[in-house]
Amino acid sequence: MTTNRLVRLRSRPVGMVRRDDFEIVDEPARDAGEGEFRVRIEYVSLDPAMRGWIAAGKSYVPPVEIGAVMRGFAAGHVDQSNHPDYKVGDAVAGLLGVQHYAVSKGERCFKVDPTKAPLERWIGGLGMPGQTAYFGLLEVGKPKPGETVVVSAASGAVGSIVGQIAKIVGCRAVGIAGGPEKCRYVVEELGFDACADYKGGNLAEELKAACPDGVDVYYENVGGEILDTVLPMMNLFGRIPVCGLISAYNATEPQPGPKNLRSILVNRLTMRGLIVFDFQDRMAEANEKLGQWHAEGRLRMREDVREGGIEAFPDVLNLLYTGGNFGKLVLKL
Known part of the structure; x- marks a missing residue:
């Protein structure tokens, strides 16, 4: 009998997640049924x-239920199959959960080619984060050649791809990241035109110097004070795709809205929230373009792979909210 080690949600966290909010258990792994396949998850x-998925408030998807397997994207290899499109040995990625084995009928799951990129990259720049960057910038931000695109969390999984796509389509790309090392990476390795350090104490001055012609598109991943800093720099009819608001995810009290809301009126800005699932019927398009740019060397990607197995999940998760990761954060099982 094959054992499945998995993470179940025990309680809804208040503030930062705690180990006690999750339960790590061993259960018999379910065999693949008719029309199903089973994946041995590796990342x-x-x-x-x-x-947000484990909070009780209203969101774009129902919250993970107490006692349910923790929701998560993962990648691995098929080890059992009764599905005509998936055979044993196929590498796959998708919404498979935080566990060692997952059974699927193919929903929100796709085959990947580990000879073209490491398996972990298919849940990073070539997976959901890359797709989010692609649709968020091109469909919501609608950048035009010669415009200035600013992206927060620029060294992260989504932000790093946003800036590189901005360069591909002929824009000036300016990042916002935390600390000199991350800012150097954004400029020297990812090819952004500039990167402002939000930890340096002079974010507004650095952004003004990096964006002499103002900001046409601001790709929002952080919110809070950074959003307030960028808003007055937006150009007329600027666009703000809102992908995330990580600065408030662990807040225990309601967060104030933007102080510079008047800028939206004065400059006739468009702010639009985006969820990658809204573009589900166009995923093949994103995958093709991301794969092409990656193969051409026009998209650089970095994974921050952490060891420790599934037991390390609660601690590794918190790195996202403290800035402790450098690149796409992945847990190796």
Whole structure:
């Protein structure tokens, strides 16, 4: 009998997640039934959205139920199959949960080619984060050649791809990241035109210097004070795709809205929230373009792979909210 080690949600966290909010258990792994296949998971994606998935408030998807397997994107290989499109040995990625074995009928799951990129990259820049960057920038931000695109959390899984796509389509790309090392990485390795350090104490001055012609598109991943800093710099009819608001994810009290809300009126800005699932019927398009740019060397990607197995999940998850990761955060099982 094969044992499945998995993470179940025990309680809804208040503030930062605690180990006690989760239960790590061993259970018999379910065999693949008719029309199903089973995946032996090797990598689990750690994503900021996970904090929202385990909260009780209204969101774009129902919250993970108490006692349920923790929701998460993962990648691995098929070890059993009764599905015509998946055979034993196929590498796959998808919404498989935080566990060693997952059974699927193929929903929100796709085959990947580990000869073209490491398996963990298919849950990073070539997976959901890359798709989020692609649709968020191109469909919501609608950048035009010559415009200035600013992205917060620029060294992270989504932000790093946003800036590189901005360069591909002919824009000036300016990042916001925390600390000199991350800012150097964004400029020297990812090819952004500039990167402002929000930990340096002079974010507004650095952004003004990096964006002499103002900001046309601001790709929002953080919110809070950073949003307030960028709003007055937006150009007329600027666009703000709102992908995430990580600064407030672990807040224990209601957070104040933007202080510079008047900028939205004065500059006739468009702010639109985006969820990658809204573009589910166009995923093949994103996958094709991301794969092409990656193969051409136009998209650089970095994974922060953490060891420790599934037992380390609660501690590794918190790295997202303290800035402790550098690149796409992945847990190796």
